[in-house]
Amino acid sequence: MKLVGPWISGFTRRTGITMKLLGMPFEHLSLDAYVDREEIRRYSPMGKVPALVLDTGEVLIDSAGIIDVLYELAGPDKALVPPSGAARLKALQLIGIGLNIYPKLTALYEESLRPQSYQLQSVFERLAEQAIIGLKQLEAEAGDGWLVNDTLSQADIMTVVSYQGASMIVLRDHVTAKNFPRLAALTERAMKIEAFASTVPLL
Ligand SMILES: N[C@@H](CCC(=O)N[C@@H](CS)C(=O)NCC(=O)O)C(=O)O
Incomplete structure (x- = not known):
């Protein structure tokens, strides 16, 4: 493939x-x-x-x-999503948040490509606010292990991808380990796994 x-x-x-x-x-x-x-x-x-x-x-x-x-x-x-019940619902909730954070990060990136005179601060602020609200929701769900039943799932994948996209690329000043300590810890756990470490976006 x-x-x-x-x-x-x-x-x-x-x-x-x-x-x-x-x-x-x-x-x-x-x-x-x-x-x-x-x-x-x-x-x-x-x-x-x-x-x-x-x-x-x-x-x-x-x-x-x-x-x-x-x-x-x-x-x-x-499958990296629980098959049924409360665990599946939780995983789908968290994946849904991550899937809606990332397009905000992409839009922020695209806005940043415009010549400065065509950039609107209000657009940046709205996109950043939406992404940060989503990340705060994920932060509130994170604990000491993996997000759902302490088993690595698609929810962890999308959360780590969103956190790193924000903290490494488009919202570096706001999305930090200090502001999101649980997401930072989750990411550190994930980065010990080759699948995550070998796919870090390099600019
Ligand atoms: N819902 C799609 C979103 C894919 C998406 O938006 N990809 C972006 C890059 S992150 C892209 O293709 N951008 C180029 C474009 O839209 O022209 C998915 O989950 O694959």
């Missing part, structure tokens, strides 16, 4: 971490949606990443659908 997209894309990164944790080998095509547009469109005509090229040559976009297919390929026992 081929995974198209750079680790700086949180959606690509969560897909790559998932594949690594599931022990699925893949070729990583680290193409940047903003730079390598034509190349990406060979796989993903809308230019969206991640795109997953299956061994059959079929292509899937959107991390939710991709990860669904990966769980099916790996077998239900290996």
Whole structure:
């Protein structure tokens, strides 16, 4: 399989971490949606990443659908979301928050690319506020272990990806270990695992 997209894309990164944790080998095509547009469109005509090229040559976009297919390929026992009940609900709640933080980070990044005279402080503030509210919700859920039943799940993946995207890239002054000590500790735990450490976005 081929995974198209750079680790700086949180959606690509969560897909790559998932594949690594599931022990699925893949070729990583680290193409940047903003730079390598034509190349990406060979796989993903809308230019969206991640795109997953299956061994059959079929292509899937959107991390939710991709990860669904990966769980099916790996077998239900290996899925990184609890199968049912309160644990599944909790995992889906937290994943939903993370999935909605990341587009705010992407929008902040895109805003920062505008010439300064076209940037609106009010837009920056609104996006940052939304992302920070989401991160505070995740911080409140974090404890000493993994987020759901102390078992590593997709909720931890999306939380760590969101925290690192904010703290390393677009909200470095606000999203710090001092302000988010539990998310920082969760991230430190995750970074001991190769799947996380080998996919850190490098600018
Ligand atoms: N819902 C999608 C979101 C993917 C997404 O927005 N990817 C961004 C990079 S983080 C992208 O492709 N940006 C380029 C564009 O939208 O033109 C998913 O989960 O895969």
